[in-house]
Every structure is written in C-alpha cells, then in structure tokens.
Amino acid sequence: MRQFILLKFISLRHLVREKRTWLTLIGVALGISVFVSIRIANQSVLNAYHQSVDAFTGKSTVEIVGRSGALDENILKTLRNEAAITTIAPIVQTVLPMSTPTTSQGEMLLFMGVDLFQERDFRNFNVVGEDDKPLDMSGAFEVLLNPDSALLTEQFASRYGLKVGDNFSVRMEGKPLEFKVAALLTGDIAQTRDGNIAIIDIASAQWRFQKLGQLDRIDLITDEEISVESIISRIEKSLGGDVLVRRPQQRNRQIEKMLFAFQMNLTALSAISLFVGLFLIYNTLLVSVAHRRKEIGLLRALGVDRAQIFGLFTIEGMVIGTVGGFFGVVIGSVLARWVVQVLSKTVTSLYVAIPPTPFSLPLSLFMEGLAIGVLVSTFSSLYPAWQAAQLRPREALEGIFGSEVSRINHQKLLCLSLGSGLLSFIFSQMPMAWGFSWNGYVASGLLLMAFSLIVPTTILLFSKAVRLLSSQSSPSWRLAQGHLEQAIRRNGPTISAFMGALAMMISVVIMIESFRTTVVLWIDQTIQSDILGFPASYMVSDSDETLPRDMLDQIEKMDEVKAVDGYRSRMILFRDESVELVGRDLAIHAEHSKYLFRTGKSVEVIHKAIAQREVLISEVLANRFQIKEGDTVQVPTPQGNVPFEIGGVFYDYGTEGGKLVIDRAQLIQYWDDSHIDVIAIYLGENEDPTSVRSKLLVKWGSSSGLAFTTQGPFKDEIMAIFDQTFLITYALEWIAIVVALLGIANTLFVSILERKREIGILRSIGGSQAQVVRVILVEAFYMGVIGNIIGLICAFFLSLLLIYVINKASFGWTLQFHFPPMIILHSFLLAIGTALLAGYLPARKAAQTDLKEAIAYE
Amino acid sequence: MIILDKVSKIYPHSTHPVQALKDISLTIKAGSFTLLMGPSGCGKSTLLNLLGGLDMPSSGEILFDEKSTKYFNDRDWTALRRSEIGMIFQFFNLLPMLTAQENVALPLLLRGDPADQIQKKAVAVLEMVGLGHRLDHLPGALSGGEMQRVAIARADAISPKLLLADEPTGNLDSKTGQDILGLLASRTKASGLTLLMATHSQQAIEHADQVITMKDSEIEEIQEIS
C-alpha cells in the first residue's frame, strides 16, 4: 500500500512531468518496434512459405525424387507391387512465364501435371466448370483429357480476365505454348503461390513440356499400420540408389535451414535497436537516481525503506518499458507492412519463391512485444534501482553538486574490458551450431561490451588531453570539458550506447562494402562475355523457361560472334541435399573468361578439368560439404553415380547454396540435357556490342520473351539485386542510430536540468545566451567525437567478426576485407552531426533557463 | 548612481499571485555601501535580482547612471553584467569543475579580454583576497570562507561599478563572516564601487553608509550612517 502511495505521488509525477521521459519512451518504442517488425515480417514470410508448402504436400506420407533430377516413370510399376502403398500420385511440374500480355514480363505460372484420379486423395481442391457448376472428379477428368486443357485457379483466371473456354499461353524456349481453360480450381491448393497454379493431365504435361517418360516427383500415401521408416527402407531397396525416398517434410529442410539462418541474422540485427533502447532506459533511470538523490534521501529520512526505494525505480522502469512496448508494437506493426514486402522479395530472389505475403499481426506477437518491453526495461532498471537503494539518507540529502567525480575504478573497468575482449576472441574461434553463427553474435556482443567498458577511461583521457590542448582563451571548450569529466557516470552509458550504435552501423557498412568490392571484383573478372542472352524470366528465381535450342548454333554462325558458351543449370541431389549442377562449354570459358580459383590459374585448372573429366565446385559448396581439391565425389546421374575428381574450387557469389560445374559435353552425355538457360556471347575485336544486341533483338523479336544484355547493364542488374538484399540491413542500422540519437538528446536534457544552477552562474557573471548554447553544443561535440573514435576502432574488429566469422558461417562466402577510408570522414560527420542535432534543442532550452531560480537554491 | 522609480514585482500565480515588491523608490549613491535588511520574505533577493537583470520588474523603472533599463533585452543585460555589475551569493556559486583561478578568469574569458591579461588579472585579484596560495584548487577543496573569497575575487575581476551581494555571510560562521564583511568593505573603499548587500547580520551595519530596511515588500525606513 505504501509502495502504491509512493508510486502515485512520486513516480507518476516525475514520469509525466519530465520531458525526457518522452524522449526515452520514443527511443524505447522505436527500439522495440524494429525488433517487433522484423519478428512479424519473419513470421509472415514463414507462414506464407509453410502455407504454400503444406497445400502442396497434401496428405502424402512419403515422396520419391530422382537424385540426378528427373525420375524414370517405369519405377511406377515397381511401386505398384508394394503392398504397403495405398495410393501413388506421380507429378510432372514446371514453372513458366505467362506470355500474355506479350510486352511485359508475365507472371510465373506453376504447372502441375497430375493423375487426377489419384490426386483427390492427396490435395484439397475442387473443380468448378462452366456456369460455376462444381464438377466431380470424373467430370474434371473428362475436361482434362484434351492435351491443351488446363485448370486455373479462380483468382488467377480473373486476374487475367480468363473464363472457362478461353485460351492463354505461356512461353517455353522462346515460343508460346497455348492452353485452354477447361475449368476453374477452388480450395486450399488455389491459395498457394497466390493462385499462380495450373493443373493439367500428367500425360499432357510430359508431352507438352518435353518430359516424355519422366516424372519430377512421386507422392505416396502409405499404410497407416506400418511405420513410415520401414516402408521407406523397403522402397529404397526395391528401387535402388538412384532415387531418394523421404518424408515430404524433409524436402524443405534445406530451404528451412537457410531461411532460419537468414531470419536469425535479421533478428540479431534488429536486436541492436533493442539493445540501444535498453541502454536508453538504463541511462534515463541512472540519471533520474542522480537527479533525485535529495528526494531519495528525504524519503528515506521519512521512513521509506531500501526495498521500497528499489521497487520505486524498478517500477518506474517497467512503466516506461510497458508504455514503450505498447507503442513499439503499434509502430512495429506499421513498419512491418513495409518490411514484409521487402523481405518476401529478398527471400524470393535468394531462396525460394513465396507469394506476396499478406500482413498479419497475431495476438501472440503483440503480447511478445509487450513482454519484451517489460523484460528489457525491468532488466535495465535493476542496477539504477539498486544504486538508489544503496544511498544513505544523509549522503543523499547533501546533494550531488560536484561529488560525482572520483568514484570510478578505471583499473577494474580496463581489466573487465580486456577479459571481455579475450572471451570475444575465444567465442569467435568456436564452431557454429544449429546452422547459425551463434558464437559470432556472442563474440560481437562481448566485443561491444569490451569497448563500452573503456568509455569512462577514454572520456577521462580525452578530457585531460583537451584541457592541455584547448587554449585558455576559449571558455566554452574548457567548461564543456570540465562538465564532461565531472559527469562521467552519466555520460559514460550515453556515449557507450552511441558508440555501440555507431560501431554496429560502421561495421555493417564495412562488411557490405567488403562484400560489394568482392562481388564487383568477381563480376569483373568472371563476366567477360560481351552479350548475355537469357529468357526474361531468368531473373525470377524459379522459372524453368529455357532458350530455344537452335539459338546456340544460330548465334555462333553470326559474323560478329567469335565464340558462344551455352550455360545450363539444373538441380540435383548431392549427398541428399539439393545443389545446383552447371554444364557449360568449359573450353570457351577458359579461353575467354575465367573462374577465380582458390589455387591454380584459371586456364590451367579448367583445361585439366576438361581433359580429365573433373568437376569444379564453388567455395560455398566446398565449405558446406567439407570437400576440397583432389577429393573424389559421387555425382548422381541418370546412369547411376559417377565418380568425379574435384579439379578446383572457385569463388562464387552468385548462388546461395553453392554449385558443381562440369563440361557441357558431360551434361549431354549423362543427362541427355541439351537445354540452355543462358548464352554467353563473345564478339570479335572491334565489334560493337550494342549494335549486335539490337540485331539479336530484331532476330528473335520481343514476343520471344528473350532478353539480351550487354556486359555493363548485366553487371548493374546483379549489383541492383545485391543492394536490394541489404536494404533492410541499412534501414535497421539507421533506426539504431536514431535511437542512439535520442539517447544523447536525453542525456543532454538531463545535463541541463542538473546544470541549471551552473548555467545561472554563467549568466550572472556575464555569459551570454549564445555562450551557454555553445557550451552545451561543445559538450555534445565531445560526446560525438569520443563515441566515434571508440566506435571506429570497435567497428574495425566487429567487421572482422562479421566478415570472417558470421558471414562465413552463415553463407560460406570468403569476402575480401575492404576498409573504405572515406568511412572515417563519413562517420565523423555522421557522429558529430548527430550529436550536435541531439544537443541543439537542449542547448536552446538551457539558454532560456530562469536565472533567478537557477541561482537561488542549493 | 542607481535610481529605482516605483518598482513593483508580482510573481504571477493563477490563484495566489505574490506581490514581492510594492512601489519601491530609492536612490543609491555611487561609491556607497548600502545594506538591505528586513525579515525573511520581505523582498530583498527579489530587489537584487532585478538590479542584476536576473529578473524583470512588473512595473516601474530602474536607472543606472541616468540610463533607463526599461527596454533592455537579454543582450543589454549581459553586456551590463560583463562590465558593470558583479554578483555574490549566499551559496558561493562557484563552478565546481574549475579551479579557483579559472573561476576568477571565467568572466574575463566570457567577455573576450585579451588572453595574456586574463590570467595575470585573475592571479592578482586572488592575491588581493588573500588566496594567492590556492590558485589551482577546485572549490571542493576550499573552505566556505575561501570559496566566498574566490566569489568576491570573481566579481571583482571585471572591475564592476556595482557589486550585488545576497547574504554573502549567510552560510558562514560569524568569525569568517566578519572577515568577509571586512574584505568587502575594504574593496569598496579601495576601488570606489557601489556595494548593495542584503543581509540579516547586524555586524554589517558598522561598515555601511546607508541601511535600507524593508517590510512586507515595501521600504520601511532608510537610515543614513555618517
């Protein structure tokens, strides 16, 4: 009860009356909003992903896929003899772009070739015929018998203005492929991929997509009485090693693993803002304790005990956290709308096609945001509250004017800092786990801690140095310095928070710059062809569209063309995981372009690989499977496993999961795959790429859906994708800076409250308003400079962690460390600009202090 | 010469406005030592604050050497405080992070005196108040009497025409208070400045030329001492 009275009379009044409470609230709300928005976005993206996966998987318990790519349909016969299998649903699928309207890039449409009679046991959908009349299965089957017939989802059909009986076409190998809307689909499956699904008969699919005798997947429903594991091993035995038999859930595990790592990284980044927000509450309360020392002394003298004082400040922190959390969730959900869009785009271009994700804010996330607010604020108010409880009534009553200076144990702080740094190093050397670089993040946290701990000592040293350097004639510099030193306890946490935010920002910039420089270097060295030709849908991640097969020959025959390299990529299951297999004309690649091998010259390594039928692998793949040059690996082909020696490991920043590269001749020999995805065209000396490009465009026409780009624009396109990927990262960083900015403003505001008297004195002995403003701004300037000096050094180490530990573990890429020297200048401008901005309002307020009050009382 | 003409001060308050000064008219001669006495709450501090430009009168007019301050803005007052008015307070009001010498040098720095003269002047003034051996001490390391001496030195450093002192001995024991009073009186005589001091101390009367007694926001009595 007494606690309640204290709260009502003391805390509430302080909280409401003091402006800095609002600053803190905004900061905390922003910090939490970032975290929450990323959580919401991650969740929405995951939901969208799962939804599309689930509707696909349906009720099947086991699925069969070919290790080398496609399956031979003859295995169906073997499966039919297996008693434990209740139903068998073979599937042929492909993703192609709509070719109507012809001018723009059409949407991607997933064709599922199915055996309709089996399907009803698997997936949930209904078929609606003309006049919205539902069709039963045999009716649906009837309408699909025609090889041109396709079932479209209602949404998709209405988007394209298609009705039952209308024709539409998709594009394949540069030519339109026409279908007729036989009926419309409703039900669960119609929701996947935003409705971009077409169902056709499996035989038509094989025929029209040139997959005769092939299947992409077989879904099975098995006898419930028998354990799935034993059925899997039975099927494996009877089908041999060329196929992979697995639970459908396993198919997505790899993508889920990558998604998880990606999302964890984002979450960790967003935690930065939370961390800065935590500092903000900590700082606010610490200042509040210092500021209200007298009041605390008085309360103690009036019979309030330690526990109550402790409770008072903890609850004040919690109130800030709860209110901040509430607004954080509200702002976060607004922010999330944008984040979801960017994120689903990024995820689509990096990992897996997900539909444009609907935004939703489940109650659980709302509560979670609030809980985080309360937790963070309680946690950060513990120490200040403890400090308040420790005050002896007499000391507290004597006030704090000038008594704060000497009580910091610098030796202890430096030892702790050193220990923290050492621990950080140890963690950085540990292996990652759960597919995510937890140790890298722990190491980063420790590193930040190490640098935060040297802040007080740095302030002292800096202050001493300024005192020596600043000429006697400049009172603002001396006064600001004096105050900075006097209030180390208060300025320390602020500068730490600011330093941390800056360090994280700068290190991420260094990391991205290193990444960018590495990628630019890689592109410059490896993309040498003058023109690249590919289906326009190639830039969309999961298109199966390929180039016309005769294109390679036709272009090669052109006078201007010196050489062409046909590039084909397909997915295979390497050691049960899906990886990219590339077949290309290695001889031409060796002659005109190159790979950046870890060891060895490009020309030599490639020629040896051609001669000895070796495989070249990317660094990411080597790291992922722990394989290296000289190892022999089994590559699954339609003709069984074939041993390949690894001829070289090259740097590649283009694929997420890594790739295997073999000569095109072998792709044709083993896979009988003569498709081409991309064609690299090398022109003779003196040929003009732009005019040759125009010629190519005229020849194939715009309706072919083919794109030809010259080297420059292609590189730009890659860099644009690159930058898009880091968009969120940048945004997150900026918000952290804003939160830190609020922290500085907050501290300066308090500094003014506490210095009212000092300002009054200054004014009473002839200081002008402008001089008062200058003193405050100079102090802010000092804070900015100190924050940035430590921040830059911290950022340097942090970026090493980011590049060589976190990034390496998360993506397997080796980046060349690149420290952009301009960042020193930029960060100083940013830090000082930020600090001055944060200092300006408080300084203005300071100048208008009521003089008579300021000097009147102790 | 300082003239106050019907100066009033009302502190606004929604329900209970406070009239701290009521039609105060008086003249203070240049070079005189004037005491301001009266019970607590009679308006002494308020009057001193008005003279120092720390607060503005609600009505009436204050003239410095026949110059009206009616239309003075903040900048004009600042200029006046830089060159003509020095202030001393009960709680010394030294800046805790500056040494004694720096505290004294500060007003000179603020008004932009030539750098080479400032430190010389600061040292000289401190020696004059008997603190030549405490130049590099922070206020925290000084006694109350010493702090008040530094404050006097600081006010004196700009060679003001008018020195305003609000209970300068109020926070000191009577012996130290005597010393400070003596110091203030001798500084006044030596440099010919005008000293206006609010105090409860009867001991001060022996040094004064004029004693103004206030009561309930008004002047009760003006007593010349020959």
Ligand SMILES: Nc1ncnc2c1ncn2[C@@H]1O[C@H](COP(=O)(O)OP(=O)(O)OP(=O)(O)O)[C@@H](O)[C@H]1O
């Ligand atoms: N800021 C203010 N707002 C409202 N009333 C005020 C304010 N400052 C002073 N007063 C009132 O004005 C009157 C005069 O105050 P003042 O401080 O001038 O008295 P004083 O003579 O200096 O008293 P003391 O000897 O105790 O210092 C008092 O009644 C006081 O309550």
Ligand SMILES: [Mg+2]
């Ligand atoms: Mg008074």
